[in-house]
Amino acid sequence: MxxxxxxxxxxxxxxxxxxxxxxxxxxxxxxxxxxxxxxxxxxxxxxxxxxxxxxxxxxxxxxxxxxxxxxxxxxxxxxxxxxxxxxxxxxxxxxxxxxxxxxxxxxxxxxxxxxxxxxxxxxxxxxxxxxxxxxxxxxxxxxxxxxxxxxxxxxxDSEQRRWLHLTGVFACNFVNHMFSISQVIAQEKGLTFDMLKPLIRETVSKALEGGPENSQTGPAIRGDSETIEKHVAMLKDFDTEWRDIYRLLSSSIWNTAQNND
Amino acid sequence: MxxxxxxxxxxxxxxxxxxxxxxxxxxxxxxxxxxxxxxxxxxxxxxxxxxxxxxxxxxxxxxxxxxxxxxxxxxxxxxxxxxxxxxxxxxxxxxxxxxxxxxxxxxxxxxxxxxxxxxxxxxxxxxxxxxxxxxxxxxxxxxxxxxxxxxxxxxxDSEQRRWLHLTGVFACNFVNHMFSISQVIAQEKGLTFDMLKPLIRETVSKALEGGPENSQTGPAIRGDSETIEKHVAMLKDFDTEWRDIYRLLSSSIWNTAQNND
The missing domain is CATH 3.40.50.720 (NAD(P)-binding Rossmann-like Domain)
Known part of the structure; x- marks a missing residue:
């Protein structure tokens, strides 16, 4: 070398x-x-x-x-x-x-x-x-x-690099923030972040191995508006933005899935 | 047994x-x-x-x-x-x-x-x-x-279980959706989701080992509004909700960090 x-x-x-x-x-x-x-x-x-x-x-x-x-x-x-x-x-x-x-x-x-x-x-x-x-x-x-x-x-080229950088904000910065929110909620309610670790490991393995487009689960993709509304109501004790995040991401999960059909 | x-x-x-x-x-x-x-x-x-x-x-x-x-x-x-x-x-x-x-x-x-x-x-x-x-x-x-x-x-009890379920929506459903968005952007721009895998693996290892509260990186936590505005502008080619997600999560990362200081 x-x-x-x-x-x-x-x-x-x-x-x-x-x-x-x-x-x-x-x-x-x-x-x-x-x-x-x-x-x-x-x-x-x-x-x-x-x-x-x-x-x-x-x-x-x-x-x-x-x-x-x-x-x-x-x-x-x-x-x-x-x-x-x-x-x-x-x-x-x-x-x-x-x-x-x-x-x-x-x-x-x-x-x-x-x-x-x-x-x-x-x-x-x-x-x-x-x-x-x-x-x-x-x-x-x-x-x-x-x-x-x-x-x-x-x-x-510089343009592709800018796009890659942008994907990194979603896949790293925003993902970590989702973990942070889940941790704060868990700790406030007498639970621990450790309880979340097997779920997080499997979520990520599934997305890496099978692709995130095949891995979405949860109330938003099922259109389970009853659970979504309950969750939004529970978030009233926390930062207002977290409620907005819950609504916006749920809507986006639903709309992204419809566009892929 | x-x-x-x-x-x-x-x-x-x-x-x-x-x-x-x-x-x-x-x-x-x-x-x-x-x-x-x-x-x-x-x-x-x-x-x-x-x-x-x-x-x-x-x-x-x-x-x-x-x-x-x-x-x-x-x-x-x-x-x-x-x-x-x-x-x-x-x-x-x-x-x-x-x-x-x-x-x-x-x-x-x-x-x-x-x-x-x-x-x-x-x-x-x-x-x-x-x-x-x-x-x-x-x-x-x-x-x-x-x-x-x-x-x-x-x-x-039932109440703690409901809270744990809510943390799972953030740590699993929303995380997977972030991966989905990053994948769509990458593929539209001639990049691949494979390029994102080392970043995703490290993001998650870091959060699991050191705690997400110690792992946040990126333009939002630095208050780098110039990069944030560039990224929002780039997202104009995509679903409007993705721009809203970028803005809202960036704001929330910043505000969450200030509250922890």
Whole structure:
């Protein structure tokens, strides 16, 4: 495997997980560039890199520059960066690749489609890395580096990447929020989230193995309006929005099923 | 293990899975009583039982009668049943136990908190069986039979059971609908549901292991209104309700997080 010298710009969740993965398979993270000194120092220590909080101190000799910062911070990072000769990528789901063209001739997108939390170690095995780049050689280089850490490189343009990002909001962010609501209700009523775990495991296995379109159960798809109204009435003790969520999702389950018939 | 002679009333998803589980561990399902002859015959054949579609032909010699029919059909079943000397239970999440008192002196609730689909075989191992009964002896008998098929008996009253059922709508029905929406969007845009699977697996592992309250990621909890507005605009090609869902869930994620601070 070709080993690269990598500069990691950003020291948050994505930066941490990717840098550790690079270092574990033998690439060198030579420098971490971060806005908050404590974070930059911590990540640098973890991967054996130098660190700086001054963008103009960036190591210009690296092969790869990975920008993993919030979308809203990308313009500031780019305006502070000098011209670079290595490949510069960002890991954003919704920023176009072309945003990077002013800092390097070789640039691209290296977007891991996964949910990262700092405290939780994670395998990148099989995780799609959405790749888009300034040229075929850069696509190939980024695909190799994604594969070297266990990822599955998938070439797609900025528009498809935005759509994939949007699907992730439904399948991850909104799903987790449904779990949160179920947990709060359970705990308020003397039940436990543990009681929900076998149901959650089977729900997800069923959707992953047989497809969610074949897995819908419950009062909404049966058109059981009596149970739905009882549930809505029970939710009066909770946040008003949860009642609205119950009604809207029940209606949407019903309508989606009719459209599929 | 004590072996029982069981009559199964109903031949749908829950009836099928429970009857098969009874038969696998050595209880005898002696009769299936169903409204639709084809279903009753099929389940009876699968578990080696007799079957009837006439409620008055019910086998009066059995120890246990399990009513697994839609909630709305329970009153009709009860009015057609003769007085029975065995324990009579239903498997409903939202019907009170007391509904059964007119058909037997020994009655109760035997509600498996799980999602069942006919085509999919399922382990009942660790599945909570919510138990409520006419007396302590019946609670004990129902707990034993739940445990004999791998379930985890949990005694709770009708009100707690209704709340647990409601949490299941969020954690199962609504979660599956989120997966469905993500799948439709992916497929419309030349992507695949397969690309979403590593994200879904990690989302769920994280919520199950660390708790959903510690796992929320995404634009809504960051208050990233720019991304939210972009996503809402992208959803204009789809069902109007999906845009409403995106807005409402994003608002709820934000508000839930503020309340927890």
């Amino acid at each position: 070709v080993k690269y010298r990598i500069v990691q710009i950003g020291a948050g969740n994505v930066a941490t997980h990717i840098s550790k993965a690079f270092q574990e398979v033998g690439h060198s993270v030579v420098q971490v560039v971060g806005r908050a000194e404590a974070n930059a120092r911590a990540l640098a220590k973890e991967v054996g890199a130098a660190y700086t909080i001054t963008m103009s101190n960036i190591d210009k000799t690296a092969d790869r520059y990975i920008i993993s910062v919030p979308d809203s911070a990308i313009p500031n990072v780019l305006s502070a960066l000098p011209q670079l000769s290595g490949i510069v990528v960002h890991t954003s789901g919704s920023t176009p690749a072309s945003a990077l063209q002013k800092v390097s001739e070789s640039y691209g997108v290296f977007y891991p489609f996964q949910t990262f939390s700092k405290a939780r170690s994670i395998s990148l095995k099989g995780v799609p890395f959405c790749i888009e780049a300034s040229g075929a050689d850069v696509v190939s280089a980024l695909s190799q580096i994604a594969a070297s850490i266990g990822g599955k490189p998938v070439e797609m | 004590v072996k029982y002679r069981i009559v199964q009333i109903g031949a749908g998803n829950v009836a099928t899975h429970i009857s098969k589980a009874f038969q696998e561990v050595g209880h005898s399902v002696v009769q299936v009583v169903g409204r639709a002859e084809a279903n009753a015959r099929a389940l009876a054949k699968e578990v080696g039982a007799a079957y009837t579609i006439t409620m008055s032909n019910i086998d009066k010699t059995a120890d246990r009668y399990i009513i697994s029919v839609p909630d709305s059909a329970i009153p009709n079943v009860l009015s057609a049943l003769p007085q029975l000397s065995g324990i009579v239970v239903h498997t409903s999440g939202s019907t009170p136990a007391s509904a059964l008192q007119k058909v037997s002196e020994s009655y109760g609730v035997f509600y498996p908190f799980q999602t069942f689909s006919k085509a999919r075989s399922i382990s009942l191992k660790g599945v909570p069986f919510c138990i409520e009964a006419s007396g302590a002896d019946v609670v004990s008998a129902l707990s034993q039979i739940a445990a004999s098929i791998g379930g985890k008996p949990v005694e709770m």
